[in-house]
Amino acid sequence: MASEGDRRADPEVERRSRLLSGLRLEGEGAKGVAIALLSTAVFLTVVIVAVTQSPGWPEVKRTFFDWGDISSSFPDIARAFVLNVKIFLVCEVFILVFALVIAVLRSLPGPVFFPLRAFAIVYADLARGVPTILVIALLGFGAPALQLTGVPTSRVFWAGVGLILIYSGYVAEVYRAGIESVHPSQEAAARSLGLSRFQALRRVILPQAIRRVIPPLLNDFIGLQKDTALVAFLGVIDAFNQAQIDSAATFTYGSYLAAAVLFVAITIPLARFTDWLIARDRRRRQAAGGFA
Amino acid sequence: MSSLKLENVHKSFGEHEVLRGIDLDVAEHEVVCLIGASGSGKSTLLRCVNLLEPLDAGRIWLGDEEITRRGVDVNDVRRRIGIVFQAYNLFPHMTVLRNVTLSPRDVLKLSRAEAEGRALELLRRFGLESRRDEYPDRLSGGQQQRVAIVRALAMRPELMLLDEVTSALDPELVAEVLNVIRELAEGGMTMVIATHEMSFARDIANRVCFLEDGLILEEGSPNEIFSSPKEPRTQQFLERIIEAGRL
Numbered sequence: 001m002a003s004e005g006d007r008r009a010d011p012e013v014e015r016r017s018r019l020l021s022g023l024r025l026e027g028e029g030a031k032g033v034a035i036a037l038l039s040t041a042v043f044l045t046v047v048i049v050a051v052t053q054s055p056g057w058p059e060v061k062r063t064f065f066d067w068g069d070i071s072s073s074f075p076d077i078a079r080a081f082v083l084n085v086k087i088f089l090v091c092e093v094f095i096l097v098f099a100l101v102i103a104v105l106r107s108l109p110g111p112v113f114f115p116l117r118a119f120a121i122v123y124a125d126l127a128r129g130v131p132t133i134l135v136i137a138l139l140g141f142g143a144p145a146l147q148l149t150g151v152p153t154s155r156v157f158w159a160g161v162g163l164i165l166i167y168s169g170y171v172a173e174v175y176r177a178g179i180e181s182v183h184p185s186q187e188a189a190a191r192s193l194g195l196s197r198f199q200a201l202r203r204v205i206l207p208q209a210i211r212r213v214i215p216p217l218l219n220d221f222i223g224l225q226k227d228t229a230l231v232a233f234l235g236v237i238d239a240f241n242q243a244q245i246d247s248a249a250t251f252t253y254g255s256y257l258a259a260a261v262l263f264v265a266i267t268i269p270l271a272r273f274t275d276w277l278i279a280r281d282r283r284r285r286q287a288a289g290g291f292a
Numbered sequence: 293m294s295s296l297k298l299e300n301v302h303k304s305f306g307e308h309e310v311l312r313g314i315d316l317d318v319a320e321h322e323v324v325c326l327i328g329a330s331g332s333g334k335s336t337l338l339r340c341v342n343l344l345e346p347l348d349a350g351r352i353w354l355g356d357e358e359i360t361r362r363g364v365d366v367n368d369v370r371r372r373i374g375i376v377f378q379a380y381n382l383f384p385h386m387t388v389l390r391n392v393t394l395s396p397r398d399v400l401k402l403s404r405a406e407a408e409g410r411a412l413e414l415l416r417r418f419g420l421e422s423r424r425d426e427y428p429d430r431l432s433g434g435q436q437q438r439v440a441i442v443r444a445l446a447m448r449p450e451l452m453l454l455d456e457v458t459s460a461l462d463p464e465l466v467a468e469v470l471n472v473i474r475e476l477a478e479g480g481m482t483m484v485i486a487t488h489e490m491s492f493a494r495d496i497a498n499r500v501c502f503l504e505d506g507l508i509l510e511e512g513s514p515n516e517i518f519s520s521p522k523e524p525r526t527q528q529f530l531e532r533i534i535e536a537g538r539l
């Protein structure tokens with residue numbers, strides 16, 4: 001608690017943090033680069049030789065890696081992929097808000113709020129416990145079947161609701177970890193200045209909490225982007241379903257590869273961005289001497 | 293009229309009774325220093341006054357209002373009492389200026405210009421104006437603690453509670469914070485100060501209370517307590533302090 005300056009970056013922490021950040025070249029300059037290139041080349045050679053020498057390779061090559069199949073199915077799949085991206089973007093907004101509400105409910109202190117806390121806990125447990133595809137099936141087939149007036153019958157809509165419900169469980173837990181990581185003395189300081197519980201939460205606790213959990217939040221969104229493919233299960237034509245249709249027409253699987261490339265084109269930049277944020281956050285904290 | 297009055301205040305954490313019946317009367321413009329070993333209940337006493345800890349028994353008045361009665365508006369009580377903590381507890385995601393203006397704007401509903409005017413006046417007075425746009429991380433411990441004091445003062449409290457505000461500081465930074473407190477005392481601020489800085493207490497206090505095991509064992513003028521303590525426990529405590537070279 002004393003002088004925060006004591007925690008300035010020590011070399012060991014610095015070294016380990018560089019190791020953790022993954023795609024970083026250890027070692028010294030040009031020599032390090034040479035070693036990295038050589039080992040990568042050896043590794044790739046081994047993998048390529050192993051795969052292309054396998055007995056089933058010619059067949060796999062024909063069904064998966066036919067350039068004609070891949071390129072001809074690509075435009076259709078790309079068009080269908082727009083739906084995946086739309087679902088992703090819309091759901092993300094709702095998840096961020098809904099999960100925050102759940103996390104805040106769960107962090108309310110005192111016996112009065114027990115029912116709300118209990119609700120939040122049960123919710124997070126259920127959302128994380130039930131397979132996503134089951135929820136999407138239940139909602140996507142069940143809700144429109146009720147034929148209630150005013151209830152949307154769109155399967156995309158209900159698939160989105162399913163994704164929001166499930167992912168909110170995960171994201172609420174991420175938020176909660178952030179809220180709990182803010183030292184109680186911060187709330188005491190805010191309350192001692194006359195701020196209400198809600199004001200303290202809004203001005204002091206949540207801004208610090210959310211800043212700390214942005215990287216794990218992005219991780220969950222990488223997962224969400226992939227799981228938008230689950231709407232295919234309801235018969236909606238998204239990238240995955242379009243790939244399936246193409247595959248059924250040509251009896252090859254190149255279209256799946258095309259769909260995979262599209263997903264990866266979004267998730268990998270997102271993953272690198274997350275890494276970058278984590279690294280920046282760490283640098284800042286070290287520059288600042290550890291507080292926050 | 294007394295500014296703060298405590299009557300038979302009790303507080304336990306689980307089995308451990310931290311405050312065992314505290315009576316204390318603080319007059320307006322009076323500076324009361326609480327001394328005693330760590331764990332004697334000084335900090336808990338201050339936190340109880342600010343209603344950060346609920347009492348188990350006893351009553352507290354601020355001015356002529358009982359603040360421990362049922363249904364009291366705790367936020368209103370707290371905006372009338374400033375408290376400064378040992379670990380500063382500044383908000384690390386806000387600049388110095390924002391730390392100081394947050395509560396005047398959100399609680400007192402001052403306009404931004406008004407709150408900033410008030411904050412800058414205080415920052416200037418305590419030599420912190422040039423730090424207004426820095427984040428707390430960038431400041432020394434002494435500066436952070438002075439900002440924390442300014443943040444409490446910006447609410448224009450009737451009473452200031454200082455909880456060992458120099459204990460976390462490097463020795464060379466203690467003086468700058470004590471000078472701020474001295475200036476407040478000279479300005480007539482009513483204060484209750486928990487401290488280990490005996491010579492400071494002796495210098496600044498109108499009255500010194502020696503706490504042990506959750507009770508005020510002895511109280512009196514600084515001269516009475518430091519020069520001729522009556523209780524053997526007070527004598528022992530002060531001897532240990534002198535041995536440690538802190539008086």
